[in-house]
Amino acid sequence: MTDHSISLPSPAKLNLFLHITGQREDGYHELQTLFQFIDICDELSFNTKQERSITIEPAIEGVSLEENLIYKAAQSLWPFTSEQIGVHIALTKRLPMGGGIGGGSSNAATTLLALNQLWNCNLSIDQLADLGRDLGADVPVFVRGHAAFAQGIGELLTPVEPKAPFYLLVKPNCHVSTGQIFTDKYLTRDTPPIRIAHALKLGGKNDCLEVVKKHNPEVDEAFRWLQNYGDVKLTGTGACLFIAYDNIEDAKRVSASIPKKWQFWICQGCNVSPTHLALNQWIKSKRARGSIAD
Ligand SMILES: C[C@](O)(CO)[C@H](O)COP(=O)(O)OP(=O)(O)OC[C@H]1O[C@@H](n2ccc(N)nc2=O)[C@H](O)[C@@H]1O
Numbered sequence: 001m002t003d004h005s006i007s008l009p010s011p012a013k014l015n016l017f018l019h020i021t022g023q024r025e026d027g028y029h030e031l032q033t034l035f036q037f038i039d040i041c042d043e044l045s046f047n048t049k050q051e052r053s054i055t056i057e058p059a060i061e062g063v064s065l066e067e068n069l070i071y072k073a074a075q076s077l078w079p080f081t082s083e084q085i086g087v088h089i090a091l092t093k094r095l096p097m098g099g100g101i102g103g104g105s106s107n108a109a110t111t112l113l114a115l116n117q118l119w120n121c122n123l124s125i126d127q128l129a130d131l132g133r134d135l136g137a138d139v140p141v142f143v144r145g146h147a148a149f150a151q152g153i154g155e156l157l158t159p160v161e162p163k164a165p166f167y168l169l170v171k172p173n174c175h176v177s178t179g180q181i182f183t184d185k186y187l188t189r190d191t192p193p194i195r196i197a198h199a200l201k202l203g204g205k206n207d208c209l210e211v212v213k214k215h216n217p218e219v220d221e222a223f224r225w226l227q228n229y230g231d232v233k234l235t236g237t238g239a240c241l242f243i244a245y246d247n248i249e250d251a252k253r254v255s256a257s258i259p260k261k262w263q264f265w266i267c268q269g270c271n272v273s274p275t276h277l278a279l280n281q282w283i284k285s286k287r288a289r290g291s292i293a294d
C-alpha cells in the first residue's frame with residue numbers, strides 16, 4: 001500500500017435482534033436493533049488516478065455501475081475533491097447479496113472511509129455517516145465502525161460492547177425482498193421499546209421473522225432444521241439465519257450435517273469493524289513515512 005492506494009476489508013453485520021416499535025407517516029419503520037460486525041468480509045482495493053473517473057472491477061452481476069453502492073459512495077465525495085482525481089477499485093466479493101448481512105452497505109462505508117483519506121477530503125466521521133445515510137439505512141453503523149444499539153429508523157446509534165461469540169451463519173437459497181417484508185400488513189409493528197441495558201442483557205427477537213418465513217418457504221425450512229441445534233435468529237430481513245455458540249467446536253459439529261443446498265460460514269462477532277482496524281494501521285504507517293502531520 002502507498003499514499004495513493006489502500007486495500008481494506010469490508011465486513012458483514014448481524015442484527016442480533018430487530019424490534020419494530022412503530023411506523024412513521026412517510027412509511028419508514030421505527031426500529032430498535034443491535035448491530036454487531038462479523039469477521040467475514042469483502043475486500044476493496046483502491047488506487048487513485050489523475051483523471052476524474054470511478055471504475056470498479058469486476059462488475060457485480062445484475063447491478064449496473066451507476067447502481068453499485070461503491071460507485072454511489074465514491075460519487076458522493078466528488079464535491080469534496082479537486083478536479084483531477086479519480087479512483088480504480090478492485091472488488092473481491094465474498095458476502096452474499098440480499099442476505100440481510102449488509103454487504104452493499106458495508107462496501108459503501110468502506111469506500112467513504114478509504115476515499116476520504118486517499119482524496120484528502122478531510123471529512124469527519126459524522127459528515128461521512130451523514131453522507132452514508134442517504135445511501136442506505138445500514139451505512140452509518142459501518143462508517144462509525146463500532147457495534148451499536150440503533151434506534152429511530154436505524155440512524156441513532158449508541159456504541160455498545162455485546163459478547164462476541166462464534167456464529168454459525170446459514171444462507172437459505174433464496175433472496176428476500178426488504179420492501180415486501182416492510183409493506184406486509186401482518187408485520188409486527190408495535191413491540192414496546194426497551195432500554196439499552198435490557199437489550200444487552202436479555203437480547204430480543206426479530207419481528208420480521210414470521211413474515212419472512214411466510215413469503216420464503218426455504219427460510220422456514222432452514223429455520224426448522226436449525227432449531228434442533230440452538231437459538232436460531234434471523235438477521236435484518238433475511239434470508240440469513242444464525243446461531244451463537246461460545247465454543248467454535250459446537251458450531252463446526254452442527255455445520256458438518258448442514259444440507260448441501262445451503263451455504264454456511266463459521267465466523268466470530270467483532271465489536272470494532274475490521275475496516276477501521278486496517279485503516280488505522282494504514283494511517284499509522286503513513287504518519288511514520290512523514291506523509292501526515294500528527
Ligand atoms: C432492516 C435492516 O436490514 C436492519 O439492519 C435495514 O434497516 C435495512 O437496510 P437496507 O436494506 O439498507 O434498507 P434501505 O435500502 O434503507 O431501505 C429499503 C426499504 O426498507 C424499508 N425500510 C427500511 C428501513 C426502515 N427503518 N424502515 C423501512 O421501512 C423501506 O421500505 C425502504 O424502502
Ligand SMILES: Nc1ncnc2c1ncn2[C@@H]1O[C@H](COP(=O)(O)OP(=O)(O)OP(=O)(O)O)[C@@H](O)[C@H]1O
Nearest residue numbers: 068069097098099100101102103104105107138236
Ligand atoms: N457493492 C454492492 N454489494 C452488494 N450489493 C449491492 C452493491 N451495490 C448495490 N447493491 C444492491 O444492493 C442490494 C442489497 O445488497 P446487500 O448485500 O447490502 O443486501 P443485504 O445483505 O440484504 O443488506 P441489508 O441487511 O442492508 O438489507 C443487492 O441486492 C444489490 O442489488
